[in-house]
Amino acid sequence: MQHEGKVYLVGAGPGDPGLLTLRGRELLQQAEVVVYDYLANAKLLRHAPKDCIRIYVGKKGGGLHACTQEHINRLLVEHARAGRTVVRLKGGDPFIFGRGGEEIEELAAYGIAFEAVPGVTAASAAATYTGIPITHRRYTASVAFITGHEDPDKPLSNIDWNKLATGAGTLVIYMGIKNLPDIAQKLMAAGRRPETPAAVVRWASMPQQESVIGTLADIGDRVRAAAIKPPALVIVGEVVQARGCINWFEKRPLFGRRIVVTRTREQASALVSQLENLGADCLECPTIEVRELADYSQLDAALERLADFDWLLFTSPNTVQHFFRRLQQAGQDSRALYGLRIAAVGSSTAKALRPFGLRADFLPEKYTGEALAEALIASGFAQGQRFLLPQAAQAGKILPDKLRAAGATVMVVPAYETVPATEAGAELQAALDAGAVDCITFTSSSTVRNCFALLACENEAALRQALARVRLAAIGPVTAKTIAEYGLPVAIMPERHTIADLVSALLHHFTRESPAARV
Structure with missing residues (x-):
């Protein structure tokens, strides 16, 4: 007899992936099937196993449905009856519109086990992220959630606008953009003052959040002038007045800026997190993938003769990770490095050594391979010394060549390889064509070359024209030199070549050119 599965209705929250509950994340990590909505942030799918079945059933306003509700119900039943663990990922909270x-009723009818996990509803998110407390002792102690789009098959409306208009201090209206003029008119006709403050919030909690403030009398005209489209919520009430001093989300220094991150998906998290905390809308476009080598014979041979070297050089966190993975696979650990001095090209690389109980003996002031070679030579650590340099198979030769010219013996061994990523080019090209990119960040020469390879098209002149409108940011001079090879200027480069300093440079640049204040 086949084992019956179970369905979990999980509230995905309003959009910001950080607002998913811990229970929701736990269930996603166990899912065999994820059925997700238009309003459920696709980034949440990264919590699901790689072999998980992903089914998009997005529904938008205006009748643009990927699936009917009946079909969604049938999908849940079929996968559960096949014995699978199903996560139904729904925007906001599953039980609030x-x-x-x-x-749940459909699942119960078929005797299928289920669990419902609440999520942060769009009403509280839209208010909080716009700086509007939906309740406030000075203004109101009551709030009502209302749908602005009832079931069209119902013969009569069950919304009593006459009672709602003055029966609750704050009104939060879901799915009300299409009918906003009519809703506002009904509220005023039922006794709500025309000068009552009102706000409309689109894409609440997301980097592309937009808000429009007005009164019940003019909010419809203001929304039309601002071309606000769904998904958006309407907040009506005196609490909207508090926005002036509480609004925090849209005042962040990089709010409204679209920044492309070209690092590998595994490495992008630190940069993306810091930029998003400052308000940026990050488009992750990994241009390279880091892979293990097909042949590790050179590195393995070097690991067997570590005692023959004086120095071990690391030029990136990737090198550290792959070097020690191979060392451990050989049945050894950090003790095998006894007697070796370790040099790292920068603070991020030095930090990557710490989990292995190691600290770098030598760091250059400037975080480049060339600067590391020059610093070692200037300190008298080159002539007659024997260096082991594990690095990417495609890495440059400046560091070993300079050391050899100064009388050092350098053994270069590949520890991993980078290959071009191929998936993100279309999304980046579309964003460039739409003029929806403010900056592209590059953290290595390979990210530059692979990015331009992804964007290669027949109309090279049009591509260069599109890129000319975008600020290009390089983490350091080597990366900047590679950008220059494509005939494009570098607008942003930090003095110190770390992710934190790159973020600071971006912040400084765009703070001087902050976008126009939003209403």
Whole structure:
């Protein structure tokens, strides 16, 4: 007899992937099938196993449905009856205008086990991220959630606008953009003052959040002038007045800036996190993939003769990770490095050594391979010394060549390889064509070359024209030199070549050119 599966209705929250509950993340990590909505941030799918079945059933306003509700119900039933663990990922909270009740009823009718996990609803998120407290002792102690789009098959509306208009201090209206003029008119006709403050928030909690402030009398005209489209919520009430001093989300220094991150997906998290905390909208476009080598014979041979070297040089965190992975696979650990001095090209690389109980003996002031070679030579650590340099198979030769010219013996061994990524080119090209990119960040020469390879097209002149409108940011001079080879200027480069300093340079640059203040 086949084992029956189980369905988990999980609230995905309003959009910001950081607002997913811990329980929701735990269930996603166990999912065999994820059925997700238009309003569920696709980044949440990274919590799911790689072999998980992903089914998009997005529904938008205006009848643009990927699936009908009946089909969604059938999908949940079929996969559960096949014995799978199903996560139904729904934007906001499943039971607040999310039709979660209907899906649960369908599961119950078939005797399928289920669990519902609440999520941060769009109402509280839209208010909080716009600086509007939906309740406030000075203004109101009551709030009502209302749908602005009832079931079109119902013969009569069950919304009593006459009672709602003055029956709750704050009104939060879901899915009300299309009918906003009519809703505002009904509220005023039922006794709500025309000068009552009102706000409309689109894409609440997301980097592309937009808000429009007005009164009940003019909010419809303001929304039309600002071309606000769904998904958006309407907040009506005196609490909107508090926004002036509480609004924090849209005041962040990089809010409204679209910044492309070209690092590998595994390495991008630190840069993306820091930029998003400052308000940036990050488009992750990994241009390279880091892979293990097909042949490790050179590195393995070097590991067997570590005692023959005086120095071990690391030029990137990737090198550290792959070197020690291979060392451990050979049945050894950090004790095998006894007697070796270790030099790292920068603070990030030095930090990567710490989990292995090691500290770098030598760091250059400037974080480049060339600067490391020059610093070692100037300190008298080159002539007659024997260096082991594990690095990427495609790495440059400046560091070993300079050391050899100064009388050192350098053994270069590949520890990993980088290959061009191929998936993100279309999304980046579309964003460039739409003029929706403010900056592209590059953290190595390979990210530059692979990015331009991804964007290669027949109309090279048009591509260069599109890139000319975008600020290009390089983490250091080597990367900047590679950008220059394509005939393009570098607008942003930090003095110290670390991720933290790159973020600081971006912040400094765009603070001087902050986008126009939003209403």
